[in-house]
Amino acid sequence: MSHVFTPDPIPSVAIAGSDDRFPVRRIYCVGRNYAAHAREMGSDPTREPPFFFCKPADAVVPVAPGQTADHPYPAATANYHHEVELVVAIGKSGSEIEAANANEHIWGYAIGLDMTRRDLQTALKDKGRPWELGKSFDRSAPIGPLHPASAIGHPSSGRIWLTVNGVLKQQGDLADLIWSVPETIAHLSRYFELRPGDLIFTGTPEGVGPMVHGDLVSGGIDGLGELSLRIV
Ligand code: MN
Numbered sequence: 591m592s593h594v595f596t597p598d599p600i601p602s603v604a605i606a607g608s609d610d611r612f613p614v615r616r617i618y619c620v621g622r623n624y625a626a627h628a629r630e631m632g633s634d635p636t637r638e639p640p641f642f643f644c645k646p647a648d649a650v651v652p653v654a655p656g657q658t659a660d661h662p663y664p665a666a667t668a669n670y671h672h673e674v675e676l677v678v679a680i681g682k683s684g685s686e687i688e689a690a691n692a693n694e695h696i697w698g699y700a701i702g703l704d705m706t707r708r709d710l711q712t713a714l715k716d717k718g719r720p721w722e723l724g725k726s727f728d729r730s731a732p733i734g735p736l737h738p739a740s741a742i743g744h745p746s747s748g749r750i751w752l753t754v755n756g757v758l759k760q761q762g763d764l765a766d767l768i769w770s771v772p773e774t775i776a777h778l779s780r781y782f783e784l785r786p787g788d789l790i791f792t793g794t795p796e797g798v799g800p801m802v803h804g805d806l807v808s809g810g811i812d813g814l815g816e817l818s819l820r821i822v
Pocket of ligand 1: 622673675
């Protein structure tokens with residue numbers, strides 16, 4: 591069998607301490623998973639079931655530790671927002687996974703940015719339309735190297751933060767997730783069969799805000815390192 595044109599390479603993410611790569615199959619994202627961020631977006635942070643949206647796999651932009659990657663300001667927005675998030679990488683397939691068993695399906699963890707064209711997302715949300723134009727565009731998922739769960743375990747607490755030009759904008763703790771990582775996997779796997787290579791962006795703490803040309807954007811999560819971008 592031959593393809594009618596050469597397919598793009600499979601998108602992949604670096605692995606800390608290894609030359610191997612983690613091939614990306616799908617990117618799932620959780621909406622509003624920290625109470626204070628839900629409030630700042632005008633929602634009631636009650637424990638209603640989590641909701642999900644997706645980004646295409648080739649939205650990932652691997653960013654090496656210690657590197658400040660140039661990140662192009664995207665088209666069609668005047669309000670480009672950062673959302674720093676814990677990213678979970680799935681290593682074992684499953685459907686209807688019980689939260690108590692969810693950690694068995696996790697390959698590792700990374701820091702990621704759920705980049706958002708907020709003006710488009712807000713307009714789409716107001717009209718009840720899908721969010722893709724606001725959330726699922728090219729290069730909308732910068733991500734640091736994955737840290738294998740076999741090496742670091744399963745973090746359920748730890749500081750998560752983001753600065754713009756050295757000024758602290760977002761800060762929270764993984765312990766403040768409304769839906770924990772195992773609970774998120776339990777919900778998501780009712781709707782999709784999770785497969786090795788799937789990534790889950792688990793939501794962002796409060797303090798999301800705009801970035802402009804020239805900004806230096808840096809995020810970090812305890813134990814998972816830092817990620818830096820220059821908006822160009
Ligand atoms: Mn997000």
